[in-house]
Amino acid sequence: MSERSSGALAQAVGPAPEPPPVSEAAASGPAPRPAAPLAPRARLLPALAAVYRAQLSRARVSRIPLLFVATFQSVGIMILMRGVVDGGSEARAVVAGSSVLVVAFVALNLLAQHFGQLRAGGGLDHYATLPVPPASVVLGAAAAYASFTLPGTLVTAVFGCLLFGLPMGGLWILAAVVPLAGAALAGLGAALGLLAPRQELATLAGQLGMSAALLLGVLPPERMPDVIVWARDLLPSTYGVEAFARTFAPHPDWAAVVLDLGVCGAVGVLSLAVATWAYRRAAVR
Amino acid sequence: MAADADSDVVCAVRDLVKTYPAVRGRRGAPALPETRATDGICLDVRRGEIFGLLGPNGAGKSTLVRQLTGLMRPDSGSVTLLGHDLVRHPERAARLLAYLGQESTALDELTVALAAETTGRLRGLDLRAARAERDAVLEELGLTAIAGRPLKKLSGGQRRLACVAAALVGQRPVLVLDEPTTGMDPVARRAVWAAVDRRRARHGATVLLVTHNVIEAETVLDRVAVIDQGRVIACDSPAGLKARVSGEVRLELVWRESAPLDLPEVARLAGDAVVSGRRWVMRLAPDEARAAVAAVTGGPAFAALDDFTLATPSLEDVYLALGGKTKGLVKS
Numbered sequence: 001m002s003e004r005s006s007g008a009l010a011q012a013v014g015p016a017p018e019p020p021p022v023s024e025a026a027a028s029g030p031a032p033r034p035a036a037p038l039a040p041r042a043r044l045l046p047a048l049a050a051v052y053r054a055q056l057s058r059a060r061v062s063r064i065p066l067l068f069v070a071t072f073q074s075v076g077i078m079i080l081m082r083g084v085v086d087g088g089s090e091a092r093a094v095v096a097g098s099s100v101l102v103v104a105f106v107a108l109n110l111l112a113q114h115f116g117q118l119r120a121g122g123g124l125d126h127y128a129t130l131p132v133p134p135a136s137v138v139l140g141a142a143a144a145y146a147s148f149t150l151p152g153t154l155v156t157a158v159f160g161c162l163l164f165g166l167p168m169g170g171l172w173i174l175a176a177v178v179p180l181a182g183a184a185l186a187g188l189g190a191a192l193g194l195l196a197p198r199q200e201l202a203t204l205a206g207q208l209g210m211s212a213a214l215l216l217g218v219l220p221p222e223r224m225p226d227v228i229v230w231a232r233d234l235l236p237s238t239y240g241v242e243a244f245a246r247t248f249a250p251h252p253d254w255a256a257v258v259l260d261l262g263v264c265g266a267v268g269v270l271s272l273a274v275a276t277w278a279y280r281r282a283a284v285r
Numbered sequence: 286m287a288a289d290a291d292s293d294v295v296c297a298v299r300d301l302v303k304t305y306p307a308v309r310g311r312r313g314a315p316a317l318p319e320t321r322a323t324d325g326i327c328l329d330v331r332r333g334e335i336f337g338l339l340g341p342n343g344a345g346k347s348t349l350v351r352q353l354t355g356l357m358r359p360d361s362g363s364v365t366l367l368g369h370d371l372v373r374h375p376e377r378a379a380r381l382l383a384y385l386g387q388e389s390t391a392l393d394e395l396t397v398a399l400a401a402e403t404t405g406r407l408r409g410l411d412l413r414a415a416r417a418e419r420d421a422v423l424e425e426l427g428l429t430a431i432a433g434r435p436l437k438k439l440s441g442g443q444r445r446l447a448c449v450a451a452a453l454v455g456q457r458p459v460l461v462l463d464e465p466t467t468g469m470d471p472v473a474r475r476a477v478w479a480a481v482d483r484r485r486a487r488h489g490a491t492v493l494l495v496t497h498n499v500i501e502a503e504t505v506l507d508r509v510a511v512i513d514q515g516r517v518i519a520c521d522s523p524a525g526l527k528a529r530v531s532g533e534v535r536l537e538l539v540w541r542e543s544a545p546l547d548l549p550e551v552a553r554l555a556g557d558a559v560v561s562g563r564r565w566v567m568r569l570a571p572d573e574a575r576a577a578v579a580a581v582t583g584g585p586a587f588a589a590l591d592d593f594t595l596a597t598p599s600l601e602d603v604y605l606a607l608g609g610k611t612k613g614l615v616k617s
Contacts, residue, residue, distance in 0.1 A: 035368030036458065038380035042409045050406035058394040123390030129354050130407040131379040284356060284375055 041131040051132075051140025059148045063110065070105040071152040074098040077218055078160050087164060089245075090220040095160030096245035097218035099174070100181055100237050102152040104213035107186040109206040111145045115193025116202025119282050128283035138190050138275045145189075146182025153178055157244075170247030173257070180264040181240030185213070187271025188236065194278035213237045236267040295459060295491045296330040296353065301362035303348055322348035323359070324515035331508075333485055335492040339502045339600060340512035346495045347387070347463060349512070353493065354384045354461055367458065382459040383408070385452040387467075389436060389444055397439075397447045398423065398432040401454050408455030418454045425483075426450050426476050441468035449477055456488060463495040478505055499600045511604055518607045523600060530598045530606045534574045538565040538581060539592040550580040563591070568602065 042050075081094045118124050127137050153174055161168045189206055196202035216232040224232065232238050243260035246252050303323045310316030322345045330336040338346045351357040353364055355371050355378030364371040371378050378384075392400040401422060405415035423429050426446055436444050449465055460481065466474045484490040496502050502509055503523045510520040519526055538544075538554075540563045546552050554577055558565035569577060574595060581590060598606075 036381065038369075038377055039455075039457065040409045041380065042407050046411070047407055050403050054395055054399055054403040057396070057399055118390055121390035122386060122388035125351075125356055125384070125386045125388065126391035126404075127407070128356055129379050129382070129384035129386075130404065131376075131409055132407040136407075284358065 039131065042133070042136070044133050044136055047132045047136035048140045048143070051137055052144050055141050055144030056148065059144060063106070063148065066110060067102075067106065067148065067152050070102045070149070071155055073105070074101050074152075074156040075159050077101070077214075078156070078163055081218070082163055085164075085220065090222065091164040092166065092245040092248040093220040093241070094218060095157065095164055095166060095248070096241045098160055099153045099157040099244060100177065100217055100241045101210075101214055102156055103146065103149045103178055103182050103240070104185050104210050104217070104237050106149040106152070107142065107146050107182045108189040108192075108213065109210040111142060111186050111189035112193040112196075112206030112209070113203050114141065114145075115190050115279075116196055116199045116206075117193075119194060119202075120199035124279075124283050134276045134279045134283070135272075138187075138272060138279050142183065142186030142190055142272065142275070146179060146186050149182060150174070150178050166248045170252065173244060173247045176261055177240045177244050177264075180261050180268055181237050183268030184236035184240070184264050184271055185209075187268055187273075187275045190275035191271060191278045194275065194282045217241045236264060236271065239263040239267070293331045294329045295332045295367055296328070296493065297363075297365045298326055298328040298349075298353070299363045301326040301349070301352060301364065302360045303352060303357065304360055321515050323352065326362070326512075326515070326517055328510055328517065328520070330491060330493060332491055333489045334507040335481070335485070335494055335505055337502050337506035337509035338493070338495045338512055339497065339499070339506075339509050339604070341497055344512045345515040346497075346512050348515075350384075350461060350463055350493070350495055354378050354382060380409075381457065382461050383452045383455070383457040385448055385460075385462045385465055387463050389448050392448060392451060393437040393444075394435055396433050396435050397428055397450065400436060400447060401450045404451040405454035408457075410455050415454065419450075422450045422453050422480075425480050426453075427472075442470055442473055445469055446473050446477070449480070453480060453484070456484075457490070458488065459491045459493065460484065461493045461495075464497070465494070466498075466501065474501075481505075499604075502600050509600070511600075511607060513604070513607075519603070526600060526603045527598050530602050532570060533568045533598055533602065533606070534571050535594075535596045535598060535602060536567045536569055536574045536577055537592075537594045537596070538567075538590060539563055540565070540589055541591045542589070545586055545589045548584070548586050550584060551586050554581070568598075 075098070078094060078098050085091050085094055154171070157171055157174060158168065160166065161171070188209060192205040192209065193202040196205055212231075212235055216228065216235050217237055221229055221232060239260040243257045243264070246257050246260070301323050302321065302325055305320045305322055307319040308314075308317040324345070326349060338349065340346050348357065352359045353366070353371070355375030358375065359372060362372070366378065366381055369377045369381065392404075395403065398419060401419040402415050405418050406412065410418065423432050426449065428447060428450055431439065431443065436447050439447065445465070445468055449462075452460070452462070466477055469477070481492055485492070494506065506523055508520065508522050509526065510517045511526070512518070519529075538558075543563070544551055544555065544565065546555060554565070554567065557567045557569065559567070567574075567577070578593065578595060581587065581593065
């Protein structure tokens, strides 16, 4: 019985197990001894674009409710702070902090969860057995999560400006703040998700990171003790908050804005590099 | 094993060893001793064949496959795929083979079409080629009608089929498929095997298939390595393996309610039978089996008999005859 059934496949292919040429591999020569040529790698940018597009489509399906949560959370915090803060530099800090908090929620918290899940569920195997540069996977996912936060950040910032009577002329700076703070936080989130030994720890780390961004970013620094201010300086989102807050001033100190954004960008490069390294480490065990 | 066809060997595995360290017990998780998941495995997979790894769950099949696909570094031993040393260069595996793992986490939230297209792009195809291959593969596997639906909204079998589609986009000379047809209906299974055969016929693709399904192993595999507790306990064609236990046949009796043990002919058989509920399974020499059938069907025992089958040995019998210790092979 098995003779016949295993024969059925052989018949479909041909009587003898003669080696047909291995498609493109055969081009190298007739002898099968030399190593077969390798299929081309996926190049960095096209692969990044493919990951970005796939991640963005995921986001459309499942993350939009979470974006609403993130935005409402920030709006709620500003309404609460309205009773405490009257205006001036504190109001600027609250609006900027709440806006960047949306980025922290999505880029840090959700991305840490995503990579934690992917790692725990064996999903990294899928990417690891494709010839794709690790940076494409990490950057593509980070970029998708970060760009996904832009509408929420914008809504929060506009609402904050109306609430506290701040000028809206400088909101264009969000076009730089979101990607740079997004890169820094997304890299941090991805690294946490990939390095956490267990999925629950990845989720926990992401949420702690977001809580830190909330407490240290939204509350005005003038009233904080020194230790907390140092911790605040260590958090990459702080520089995004500071840069954004400065643009509300009547005559913004553009050099300081650029410096803050530069720090954000540098931390972004660093944290994405760490995330890429963490990905490599997680992919081959 | 394949000395005459040495030049035809696509994948050569020598003395592969991987040991998982002992795990300390934690709350809710029992302690595990050190485990040799692959214990000195040697294999030769020849060009153009469907080579199977058959064994129960936990036999070490997936650990072996993870080492063959560059996902895991062995402690010692060598893996040579199409002339490339995969222990030294695990990253080359992705450029030589397509891998279908057991998990679909990375694709679950994508639509069927986007999962196939993205995988093709990450396998190095440009956008146009990825889309053309995506359309062809979805058509081939009968997935066009559900191309726009996310994987996680599909049934288990359809989701698996979508993952197969993703694995087939972007041609590779070697396909490594870890239980590809789990949960699929017969139509989907046929579509998968037809698609695999087409790739063999057209491009001479070699297929390494992990399965714990005996029937599937007998029908689709050219050669099969039987894995038990991290070791290859036999490697041959399914027919060749079964010839080793050709001296035995399997007799299955199913009783209507309970076995009439008061009848002497039934009581005699009870000693040889493996009993599970109303079902008795016996491995007997052919003439013994004939006599047993005559005894239970000719006498008063027949009234208590619901069904009986007399079959030539399956790969499961081979596995047990070779000393396989774990139960858990699937027949469906």
